[in-house]
Amino acid sequence: MLSLDRVTKVYRVGTFGGKELRAVNEVSFDIKEGEVTSLIGESGSGKSTIGKMILHLISISSGAIKFKGKDVSHLSGDALKEYYRNVQGVFQDPFSSYNPIFKADRVFTNVREEFFPDMQDAAWRDKVNSAIESVGMNPEHVLNKYPHQLSGGQLQRFLIARALLLDIHFLVADEIISMLDASTRIDVLNLLADLKLRGLAILFITHDLSLAHYISENAVILYRGCVAEMGATEKIFSHPIHPYTKMLMASVPRLDEKWKTGTTELTSKEIGTPEGCPYFDRCPVADKALGCDRFRPTLQELEPNHFVACYRYEKNG
């Protein structure tokens, strides 16, 4: 449904853009319909940048994003509007997603003005009501209220309902439950699982491994803008290969087992070159003989639908 082909985002920093910062570095993956793909990374990994590039909120420096086979990297005007009819997003902070001085319904009215200017009031009301019901809320309870009168969970469902007003096929869910309370977040997550069953493709951006495991078919592990490992969620979680993924798995607090003690590496031992493996400085198995410090490893398919970018695990390396 949607595929990224060596998508890169470079920011120019320093006086007159003297230095460049690669927030996203040649990331490629596909998302099929009826599937949730988790994009997992820590802060600064570039995961939200990828979501925003898909939503055309940030421009792409190089590479291409294809939607249903069509290059959508540089849309504008009506074509972009048509794209938004199919592709929508929900963001992390429910309170920041609403204009605080207007009622929450405004997110619906905006969609109506732009996409359904000719629709009759009654028909529109039915459409809104059915969208709200399909995200498990009672329209009477939530319509006509100000954002601060609704809970975070309700606000996030509201945004999903907004997306459903359009004919969406693809949803970018950027950390949508990380700011919700434990008792309500799981219901929003379940809602995504329901949407998936309706044939939607979803990019679920998260830093939380357990959420990713709960919801997704495929996972992409991102480190400093580069894909470290990706493939079927099952395979990655039961059999992590990249040292970074392994470290993540060992550090995540779980409820079924305690941490293995043994300190996690916090300080870098040696700095590699910018062209080297992004994980080089923290990697316990890095090896200069393999070129870890000088060349960035490319993704290799070690088993069907399981890719890793690490010289240690190259098939014939």
Add this chain to the structure above:
Amino acid sequence: MNTAKKNEFLYFALKNWKLRIGFVVIGVFLILALIGPLLVRNDPFAYANPTGAKPPSSDYWFGTTFFGQDVFAQFVLGLRATFLVGILGGGLATLIGVVVGFTAGYRGGIVDEVLNMLTNIILVIPTMAVLLIIAAYLEVRSIFAECIFIGLTAWPWAARAIRAQTFSLRTRDFVDLAKTSGMSSFKIIFREIAPNMMAYLIMTFILQFGGAILNAATLDFIGLGPTNTISLGMMMQYAVMWGALLLGMWWWFIPPGLAITLIVGALYVMNVGMDEVFNPKLRET
């Protein structure tokens, strides 16, 4: 706007003594400026009192000038000029500031760099010096020209402040959401961002209002004010020029300066009051 919130603002606005004082002072002077000239029997420029200077009396409330002109008549006319300069000059400065600030803050990137550079340059230049040199070369100066010059040189402050505000609002998710609703930039700025900044824009205008009045007073006092009317600054200029100080004619120079001080002071105090109303953290408990 949210009715509950609106009432809350109104409640705090009425409770805030700074706003109340500000409004009363501005109101009194505004009324004086509007109806004052109607009450005055004497032409402000006519040499009404043939005996020349006279202290305040029932005939001449604020006394007369060295030449016997009615100070009160000049004062109320000067007040009009002051309010006019404040509203037009301050308004123009705010307007330019809004356009530049919104554009720079919302667009970002190279547009922002250029506008920001321009803003910084004009901020460094002592605007009064520029105003002086322009005014010095103009033979006939009207109060409207004065407003325009002041507006054209005073906007960088407003632009900087509005840019910063726009910048922080622009990164809010509701702007991204509006974009993915296919809204145009223009629509997003005026329908999503601007309404959130109303309080801020009003406060900017208040400060520009006061700044324009002070700037005009300086220009007028140096002798570069409008050539076809009287203003509070010009009254002070004439008073000093014709030796009101040495002659002890305090009624000639105290009222205009005091009026400016009170008006601008009231504006500043109002500004603080508004900040307290709209910024709950600052509210007095």
Add this chain to the structure above:
Amino acid sequence: MSLQITDLKIYYQTLRGEVQALESTTFSMADGEIMGLAGESGCGKTTLGHSLIYMKPPMKYMGGQVLLDGEELPIWDMDRMNEFRFKKISIIPQYAMNAMNPTRKIGKMISELLGSRGVDFKAILPELERRLGLVKLSTSVLDMYPIELSGGMKQRMVMVLSTLLNPSLLIADEITSALDVASQKAVAEMLVEFRNQGYCKSAIVITHDISILYQIADSILIMYAGQLAEKASTETIIHAPRHPYTKLLISSLPEIGIKSTEKRLTGIPGNPPLLLNPPVGCRFRERCPVAFEKCTEAPPFIEVEPGHHIACWKEGETNA
């Protein structure tokens, strides 16, 4: 007993009225205990933690007693508390990233702070340097400004500073929530190490992340809407909770190994009540699946088993 709290009640004074953030709270902590304090946002966990050390308006003391090592803390008196702060009770604040003066070198700031508390910086320096080593910071950080440190480094620096005078009780407020998993684990483990080394006798770890508590806490106290719900050993809270809220909360947490397609977890329907004018009785009543008439009275926080306290009429009854 390290900490004994009796009937502590804290409100917030707001313009709309009093927010009943913490209702009569009674519990105690053993020496050496790391107690996790968990609950949803607005449940009063931060209010409870902060009230013990730094109660500034709009927080309002409404009554109750706090004993630390048998000595009463004058928590309602900002000035008298100064004597206890840092030396007997200390805090690692949630805002540890911004906790240090940005224009002072860290070492200078510490020396000035210690000087103002009558502690000789020179004398304590070797110990400070030793502890920096323990949290994997080089002693050169003392000669740096806070902006030169990464978020995780600042967090660890503040951790060392807060515990430098070996307080009896340490309050750690959301110390892991802003960190990446690797730093999270390291910081959490360091906290345990600090307790083991005796840098703080006992600690209250405030967090919304129960899985972190499972890793490091000895006991967990669950709060809901300004009331205590349940306190027990970590194992009990996670594996055999008895309060309906705790049960639902724990069962709603996804963990690695659970997939939505195989096992649907469910949340707790409804929202917590507003504390400006909360319902009388048990505040969880409206969302509770087993609530009955009696719940309109506030249930007492009683010990149902040794070390296991619950505030629930249903559970209290079955055991009484």
Add this chain to the structure above:
Amino acid sequence: MNRYFTRKILIYALTFFLAVTIDWMIPRFMPGDPIQNMLSRANVNADAAQVMYTYYAHAFQLDLPIWQQYLNFWGALFRGDLGISIYLFPTPVAKVLMRAVPYDLFLLLPAILLSWWAGNNFGAFAARSKWLDNTVSPIGYILSATPYMWLGIFLAWLLGIVLNIFPIAGAYSFDLQPSFSWKFIGSVLQHWFLPFFSLFLVMFGGWAIGMRNMVIYELEADYSHYLEALGAPQRLVRKYAFQNGILPQITGLALQLGVIVAGALVTEVVFSYPGIGYLLLAAIQNQDYFLIQGCFLFIIIGVLIANFAIDIIYILVDPRTRRGMTGETA
């Protein structure tokens, strides 16, 4: 820090360029023949007028192409040639200005530095309690709202005429010749006091209010709360708040310079104090355009130099700029 610096220097260079261009453009693009205007309004006798016309026609070089005129203008500027004053004909403008500059420095430097120092301390003091704040802040607002010239006039009238303590005009008594005698120095200081004091008061109000706001903001900052939570005495917390709050006041000084300069101009006019402001008034009244343009250039250069000095001071006192880690969040 390099980035910060290059930007600043670029801005100053562009500002200077723009200011000089304005200075060059205005007489050339304003309606009418400036030389004719100037001479017809200047009260000089016919002989002098003839001499002056020849001089100005040459000086304006109106017969040359525009770009040539522009380049020549820059050339003259770098040679320090700002033309000849009409009002003090035939003294060169640069020389007239150089005579005025010491008076400006003597007036402005103490007024700015002392008001900044006193205002900051007073503002920080006001931030101590609600009661102080409510009594002290209004004074600050009123002072900063006062037009410079009016405060000057008022003080001159009150202290000079009514109470007769200070002289109200000139830089020293007319009956004295400049010398290193106590009498002369005393006279200079006496004449200096009122203009200094009226400038001081208005600025003082502004700094006090700015500092009050900064200190209140700093006292609410996280690091202040942390210090308090660790039982640090108010003395230490306030000290940090003061030291951090004063940093934006330094930048504030740079931003206020333009306003201060305007204030100094009118204050000099009120007190007939022979600085650039007083000169400017005379130039305007005598339609001495070369002198007006010269004053303009001097003011700009002065402000730019002061701005640059403040920037360097800021870099020295704020470690955040020195360590080159400002703002950039990647």
